Amino acid sequence: MPMPILKPPFFAIGLLSGCLLAYEVLLTRLFSIVLWHHFAYMIISAAMLGFGASGTALALLKEKIAPHIGAAYLIAATGMAFLMPLAFLLAQQVPFNPLELLWDRTQPARLLAIYLLMMLPFLFGGLCIGLVLWHFGGNAGRIYAFDILGAGAGSLGVIGLLYVMPPHQVLIVLMALSLVAAAVAVIELEMRPKWMAKVFLGVAILVVVALPGNWLLMHPSAYKDLSQTLNITGMRVIEERSSPLGQITVVESSRIPFRHAPGMSLNAMDEPPPQLAVFVDGNGPAVITRFDGKLAPLAYLDQLTSALPYHVLKQPHSPPHVLVLGAGAGSDVLQALYHGASKIDAVELDRNVIDLVQHRFRDFAGKLYTRPEVYVYEGEARGFVNTRDDRYDLIQVALLDSFGVASAGLYGLSESYLYTVEALQTYLNRLAPGGMLAVTRWLNLPPRDPLKLFATAVTALEQAGIPNPAARLVMIRGWKTVTLLVKHSDFTSKEIEVIKEFSRARSFDLAYYPGMRIDEANRYNLLAKPYFFEGAVALLGTERQAFLDRYKFYIEPATDDRPYFFRLFKWNAAAELFALRGQGGMGLLDWSYPLLVATLAQAFVASILLILAPLAVSRCRHTLPTARMALYFLAIGLAFMFMEIAFIQKFILFLAHPLYAVAVVLCAFLVFAAAGSWLTERWRGSAAGSRNVTLAVSAIGVLAVLYLTTLPSIFQVLIHLPDAAKIGISVALIAPLAVCMGVPFPTGMMRLAHMAQDAIPWAWAINGFASVVGAVLATLLAIHLGFDIVILLAVLIYGLACIALRNS
Numbered sequence: 088m089p090m091p092i093l094k095p096p097f098f099a100i101g102l103l104s105g106c107l108l109a110y111e112v113l114l115t116r117l118f119s120i121v122l123w124h125h126f127a128y129m130i131i132s133a134a135m136l137g138f139g140a141s142g143t144a145l146a147l148l149k150e151k152i153a154p155h156i157g158a159a160y161l162i163a164a165t166g167m168a169f170l171m172p173l174a175f176l177l178a179q180q181v182p183f184n185p186l187e188l189l190w191d192r193t194q195p196a197r198l199l200a201i202y203l204l205m206m207l208p209f210l211f212g213g214l215c216i217g218l219v220l221w222h223f224g225g226n227a228g229r230i231y232a233f234d235i236l237g238a239g240a241g242s243l244g245v246i247g248l249l250y251v252m253p254p255h256q257v258l259i260v261l262m263a264l265s266l267v268a269a270a271v272a273v274i275e276l277e278m279r280p281k282w283m284a285k286v287f288l289g290v291a292i293l294v295v296v297a298l299p300g301n302w303l304l305m306h307p308s309a310y311k312d313l314s315q316t317l318n319i320t321g322m323r324v325i326e327e328r329s330s331p332l333g334q335i336t337v338v339e340s341s342r343i344p345f346r347h348a349p350g351m352s353l354n355a356m357d358e359p360p361p362q363l364a365v366f367v368d369g370n371g372p373a374v375i376t377r378f379d380g381k382l383a384p385l386a387y388l389d390q391l392t393s394a395l396p397y398h399v400l401k402q403p404h405s406p407p408h409v410l411v412l413g414a415g416a417g418s419d420v421l422q423a424l425y426h427g428a429s430k431i432d433a434v435e436l437d438r439n440v441i442d443l444v445q446h447r448f449r450d451f452a453g454k455l456y457t458r459p460e461v462y463v464y465e466g467e468a469r470g471f472v473n474t475r476d477d478r479y480d481l482i483q484v485a486l487l488d489s490f491g492v493a494s495a496g497l498y499g500l501s502e503s504y505l506y507t508v509e510a511l512q513t514y515l516n517r518l519a520p521g522g523m524l525a526v527t528r529w530l531n532l533p534p535r536d537p538l539k540l541f542a543t544a545v546t547a548l549e550q551a552g553i554p555n556p557a558a559r560l561v562m563i564r565g566w567k568t569v570t571l572l573v574k575h576s577d578f579t580s581k582e583i584e585v586i587k588e589f590s591r592a593r594s595f596d597l598a599y600y601p602g603m604r605i606d607e608a609n610r611y612n613l614l615a616k617p618y619f620f621e622g623a624v625a626l627l628g629t630e631r632q633a634f635l636d637r638y639k640f641y642i643e644p645a646t647d648d649r650p651y652f653f654r655l656f657k658w659n660a661a662a663e664l665f666a667l668r669g670q671g672g673m674g675l676l677d678w679s680y681p682l683l684v685a686t687l688a689q690a691f692v693a694s695i696l697l698i699l700a701p702l703a704v705s706r707c708r709h710t711l712p713t714a715r716m717a718l719y720f721l722a723i724g725l726a727f728m729f730m731e732i733a734f735i736q737k738f739i740l741f742l743a744h745p746l747y748a749v750a751v752v753l754c755a756f757l758v759f760a761a762a763g764s765w766l767t768e769r770w771r772g773s774a775a776g777s778r779n780v781t782l783a784v785s786a787i788g789v790l791a792v793l794y795l796t797t798l799p800s801i802f803q804v805l806i807h808l809p810d811a812a813k814i815g816i817s818v819a820l821i822a823p824l825a826v827c828m829g830v831p832f833p834t835g836m837m838r839l840a841h842m843a844q845d846a847i848p849w850a851w852a853i854n855g856f857a858s859v860v861g862a863v864l865a866t867l868l869a870i871h872l873g874f875d876i877v878i879l880l881a882v883l884i885y886g887l888a889c890i891a892l893r894n895s
Contacts, residue, residue, distance in 0.1 A: 095223040096160075099272035100216060101233040103164060105241030106265045107134075107212040108757070110171050112245045112750045113261065114205065116254045117175060120334050120368045121307050122185065127749050128683075128732060132690045132862035133202055135728075137209025139855020140697040144210075145217045146848035147705055156222050157278045160215055161269055167211035168265035172258050172303055174204045179306050185682055190665075198682070199689045206693075235761035239754040243814075246331050246750050253329040255303040259294060266291035311369035313338070325363070326447060328439040331746045333367040335439050337375070337448075347374040347418075348387050349486055350530070350568030352593035355390035363448065365416045365440070373416040375444060378453030388422040390593060392563055392570035396481050396525040397426035398589045399572070399582050405429070407480035408519070412468040412505070413487045417444050417455050423483070424460070432479075433463045434471045436743060441465060467743035467806065468505060469513055474807035478519035484526040486568065504740045506540060506652040507645045509799070511547035511573065518575040527570045532614070535655045537562070537569040538622045539642040541599070542635070543652075544573050545626055546644040557627045562598040563590050564619055566612045569598065577601070599623035639663070647740060647799065648873035656680035680870070687863040694859040698852045712839065712846035712853075715891045720850045722888035723831045724857025725864075729881035730791075730828060731756050732865035733874045738817055741802045742810070751814050755821035756828070763829020767837065777893050783830035784885045790824045791882050795875050831888060838892070 111134050118126045145152075152159045181204070183197040219230055248257045270287035272278075307314050313336055316322055321342035328335040339345075344361035364372035378385070388394060400407045406429035411419045414433035423431045433456070435441050441463055445456045456463045464471055472482075484505060504510055506526070514524045528537050541562060548556035558577040563570055563586070578586075583600050590597050594611040597603060598619035608617035625634035635643055639660040645652040656679075712720075731752065739748040763783070798820075805816060832854065839847050869877050 094275055094277065095219055095230055096272040096275035097229060097233045099164075099268050099275055100219055100230060101237030101240075102264065102268035102271060103167070103212060103215055104234045104237035105244065106171075106261050106268060107167070107209060107241065108238040108753065109241035109245035109248075110208060110258075110261050112242050112746065112753070113249075113254060113257055114175075115746055115749050116249065116331065117258075117305065120254065120305050121179065127735060127745060128863050128866040129202065129686050130205065131728075131732070132686070132859050133205040134209045135855060135858040135862060136202075136690065136694055136697060137206040137211075138213040139694060139852060139859060140206070141210050141213025141217050142848065142851040142855060143698050143701050145214060145221065146707060146851075147701055149221065152218070156218060157276050160218050160272060160276070161278075161283070163211045163214040163218070164265065164269040164272060167208050167215065168262050168269065170208040170211060171265065172262050174207050175258065176303065178204045184308065184310065185679070195685050195689070198685060199693070202686070202689055203693065231761060231764060235757050239758040242750045242754040242757075246747065249329070249331040249746075253327075253334065255305055258303050259298060263291040263294045266294065307369040312371050313366040313369040316364065316366070316372070326443065328443070330437065330439050332437045332439075332744055334369075335437070335443070336366045336369070337443065338364045338366065338372070345372070345374055347372060348391060349527075350392055350565040351387060352390040352595065353566060354592070354594050355387060357384075357386040357390065359387045360384045363451065365443070367437070367440075374418060375416045375448050375452050376418060376421060377451055378421065378455055380453050382425050385421055385425040388418075388425050391422070391527075392565045392568045392595055393419070393483070393486070393525065393527040394422060394426065395561075395563060395570055395586065395589055396483070396523045396572055397422075398585050399523065400480055401585075408432075408477070410434070410472070410477075410479045410482045410517070411485060412472070412482065412514075413485035414463070415440055415485060415487070417452060419483050419485045420455060420461060423481075424458075428481075429460065431461045432475075432477070433461060434466055434468055435463065436465070436467055438465050469510055469740070470743065470806035472513050472517050473803055475517060477517070478522065479517055480519050480522045482514045482517065482522070482524045484514075484524070486527045486529070502650045502736060502739050502745065503645070503652045504647060504650050506543060507647050507650050508543055508547045508550065509647045511544055512551055513803075515547065515551065515573060515575065520575060522575045524573040525570060526573075527568055530564055530567055530569050532618075533639065534618050534622055535640045535642065536653065537564070537571070537598075537619065538626065538638075539645070539652065539655070540571055541623055542626045542631075542642055543644040544571060545631075548573070558601045560623075560627075561586055561600045562619065562623060563595045564598050564612065565593070565595045569619070646873070648875050649870065650736075650740070651870055654680065654870060683863065683867055683870075687860070687867060690859050690863050694856045698856050698859070702849060702852055707848055712843060712849055715894055716835070716839065716843075716846070716850065717853055719835055719888050719891040720832075720854040721857045722884045722891065723835070724854040725861040726881040726884040726888065727760075727828055727832075728858050728861030729865045729868075729877050729884070730787075730824070732862055733869060733877040733881070734821065734824075736866075736869060736874055737798065741806055742813055742817060747810070747814070751817050752821060755818045756825045759822045759825035760829030763826040764833045765829075766826070767830055767833040777834075777889075780831050780834050780892055781889050783827040784882075784889045786827045787824060787885055788882045790827065791878050794820070794824070795878060831885070831892075835892065 111130060114130045115127050118130070178201045181197050181200050183194060183201055187194050216234055223230060245257065248260060266287050270284040270291070273281070273284040273287065316338055319340070321340045322338055323341065324336055325339050326337035345364045346359045347362055347364070348359050360377040362374040362376045364374055366372050397407070406427045408430045409423040409428040410432045411423065412434050414420055414435045420431055420433050441456065444452050455461065511524065518524065526540060528540055530537065541560070544560060545556050548559060553559065559574045561572040561578060578601055586600055587597065596609060596611050597607050603620065605617060605620060608620035625631065639657065640655040641657050642655070735748050735752045738752050739745050742748045742751060805813065835850065836847065839850055865877055868880065
């Protein structure tokens, strides 16, 4: 007969939960490298599916497990430890290609396979936590506290690990720590034989020491830029760096040096000097250009569309003071040097990129980032601009993404706060009199994001109170790039003549300037119609909204509330484009939006099959809660996930990177929701529970409205602070909201424990179902309605839950 287990494994649960949440955050980094997006919504949904399915499994198997709690716990913990790397390895073997999602019928099934594989470690981890909570119910408060505190520490601790080792090595560390957690459980549960703890510790050490370093190397999609580049004979990787912000790979060719000059005029007679290619998460390239201090070899930089503002500024101005946002490996800084800038402020988010130019390739780059006129700053673009008192003659937003990524719609779900209405207003407010903002984008046909950028600039000027935005805008196009100029004042006739001559000499087409005639467009790089000019005129006219509505792509201005600048998909054009697949129409479809819809569908089906259906066919079907209680747990699951996803997205702007936002917001919501749950212990009795849920929901509503009105101003004032300070501020802002959100779930559980205890597994399953679906649904709603509406919807759903509880 098994020995009774008397002590809960508090520290083991804390460590195990820390590993699980660290793994959840790490997956966002891994997916960014392997595919083209961090897929935070899908990873959170998969985690919730695993936890929900574990609750269902526990409800169905508890009688068989009851005599063997210790053994069941260790089996589940071991399964979790080995499945974390194994599930990811197997997921990489699934031949899923997002680019084929819309025409290959097997791709949705492959996506589902990846989703279910990602769920497995959370299923086994959830079983561990559920077993302990069930067996040691009298200590549930302390167990839950260790669980949540461990999870919070893990979600932040993984950020620190990513600064000192690449993601695949972090995965090995998490596997080892999970085995250590199993060893700690053997000790805390006083299990026999005691040497099992030493076995688990030995295996953990073996995992770290004996496994080969390349065992868990990632295999990025064969369609990523780096993968394609390395297929060319003579290419070799000469440097790799990794941080939470990205995995940087520097490549050189032993045969033919890189010659990267995006959109260079076909009239150009100068070629770029030898270059090294720099890829971030396999996307790129940016380039480090060989520079010996002489400007003559940089003449090719005057043959790009991005050189236009320097020619305009030569008229009445002294040498310009230039700000380069997204300086990267330095191409835009070299362009500013070539055109005689007196001072160049270069802003780059990733310290590793700066270090490559300043140190590792210092001589090759000609000590570019240590020149006396160049000042390099590590920071987020908008945060830097917000905190500067300088006035710039030119603010240059670098061409940050690759042509392949941009043209294939691979960033459709990526949040970008560089190209929103509020971002452009921020840049314009830092221009000197007569200064200009210059943004260069890839040219795509039919015109998409260049027109979306133009629409965003028009809206930014109008909201700034400019009576005639048309007089402050200029757009030109080459064969591959488009450059938009937004001036602090109206363009003069002399400046317009310079723009015309610059374009004529390089065979660039005029897309728009104040007073332009239609016959001046479409002269060199001929299109069937002057689409760019017609689009620009329509966006400046009184029928703008009608033009936006009938246009085949979604080119509404991006805002901080809906920062999906790269989202171009429209349902009403999808059928037409799909019908043109034989003529290449599929390349015009943004795959990322249908991928989100497919993920929502699979989350819905998987959660029914793994959470609800097993209960429905078991004896538990006779223990269904009342309709109102079922609605209550459905509502609080949806509302909690809506809030969590919306705030993750909102804090991306403040914390400057999706990984930081996921880690910090998850940590804050978990820890302080646990504090709210602890407070419910003081609120016994059904009437008191309903009353205090009402108070909590009321507080959620007040805080949500307060944050919607004040967060933009708070972010603008504090965005320049160091990362550590911003993390602390983020946690403090989320804490009161999360405490209130921690009240409804345990209150409902206590109500069921008092009225219908056998219905608790159903309540857990219904809440899990809502969480799984809500993680994806929140992102879908945010794309269409904005994060503010998603938060308000969450408040309304909480209100519905409150009514359901009162009437139950």
